[in-house]
Amino acid sequence: MNAQILPLISSAAAHLPLNPAALAASALQVVETEARAIELLRSRIDDSFLRACQLMYDCAGRVVVSGMGKSGHIARKIAATLASTGTPAFFVHPGEASHGDLGMITQKDVVLALSNSGETDELLTILPLIRRQGIPLIAMSGNDGSSLARLADVHLDVSVPAEACPLGLAPTASTTAALVMGDALAVALLEARGFTADDFARSHPAGSLGRRLLLHISDVMHTGDQVPKVGVDSSLSEALVEMSRKGLGMTAVVDAEDRLLGVFTDGDLRRALDDHAVDLRSTPLARLMTTKAKTITPDKLAIEAARLMEDFTIHALLVVDEDKKLVGALNIHDLLRARVV
Structure with missing residues (x-):
């Protein structure tokens, strides 16, 4: 539009008889x-x-x-x-x-x-x-x-x-x-x-409600070799290597049959570093891990994992079956990618 005309239009608009009331x-x-x-x-x-x-x-x-x-x-x-x-x-x-x-x-x-x-x-x-x-x-x-x-x-x-x-x-x-x-x-x-809400979600699978009501933990969790885990007799350095390789900010600690015994997280590492009485080279991982790890089962909805993370201010969850055997893991980034949160 001609640059000479623009000021005229702006001036006219400014003087339109618009009455707010x-x-x-x-x-x-x-x-x-x-x-x-x-x-x-x-x-x-x-x-x-x-x-x-x-x-x-x-x-x-x-x-x-x-x-x-x-x-x-x-x-x-x-x-x-x-x-x-x-x-x-x-x-x-x-x-x-x-x-x-x-x-x-x-x-x-x-x-x-x-x-x-x-x-x-x-x-x-x-x-x-x-x-x-x-x-x-x-x-x-x-x-x-x-x-x-x-x-x-x-x-x-x-x-x-x-x-x-x-x-x-x-x-x-x-x-x-x-x-x-x-x-x-x-x-x-x-x-x-x-x-029901589930029926509604089935006709809206691409919507946020559909994802919240249809997406299960098993749909978004890491499985197999992607799951960070170490044995209870592992050293701290082995746990740190596993955490770095899997990139979930934690590692599960399991027994010989993959039953969950605890979890070692970035937070546990920071607390151990702050505790000057702890010798990181000699202290067993079993003493540094969190034994009451927050877990979820694969049949639960993904939105339930988001609620757990929010309620307990955590960023990752371990997934276990009914026998408490480790079957998967996920973190907040997995839920974000799935657009659950």
Whole structure:
């Protein structure tokens, strides 16, 4: 952009008639209008809502959510929320449906159609074909006398007294009401299905919750030759060499059958160096190690290792089986790499 024009733009922006009080008042009006729209939904959790839930719960296929424009954006979000909370669902664009995508909908499915007016042409074009196949139809609109409402098996009323837009044109409160109604359906079905946090994690394996609920110690721990360990009769120098080679800041101390007897850490070394009464050359490792080592089993969740490290202010853990035999080791860096913490 021309360098001579930039100062003119900056000067004009600085003199725009923005009134902070007016801006705040306008924003608060939007919040209040949309809050009222949501409050009205309380009385609409009624028999129609329950019938809609039953249709979706009994669905042997998928819930197909559809809508145009802003209703389409809300429909996509509702489909995504349903799918991630135990109700298989996907979005179909009504305009594309009449050009072949209608084949995505089967007789085992349930259709949830969104239109604030209830008279969206693209929806009304495909709905008779859906009804002819006997596919259950749930309508979500702001007009219970609309064509969409009349065609539906169940109509969910999401009408609002007014849009938050002062022109009454931009969908604002109406889309909020539809979104909340969709969330209400999804959560009601989630609880009806007994959907758990583990179920949620399985559909979100790449997310932080998925990693926290699905990743086990056995998935992140070091095993085999990567595990630092020395015998109980080992010298301090042997322990230090093992710690340096394995790079976990510690070494396990085990008996002849790999049963854990203790752990020797960087902290134990520092304490021994500070204790002038300790002769590092002659003192047995068994006297310098920590005998009550914090351990965890491989079947536990990785997030539990993170909690243990936090609770006891340690940076590494030894992994043992039910017979207290050493099977692995991990430190905080392993959990960071796995994005558990």
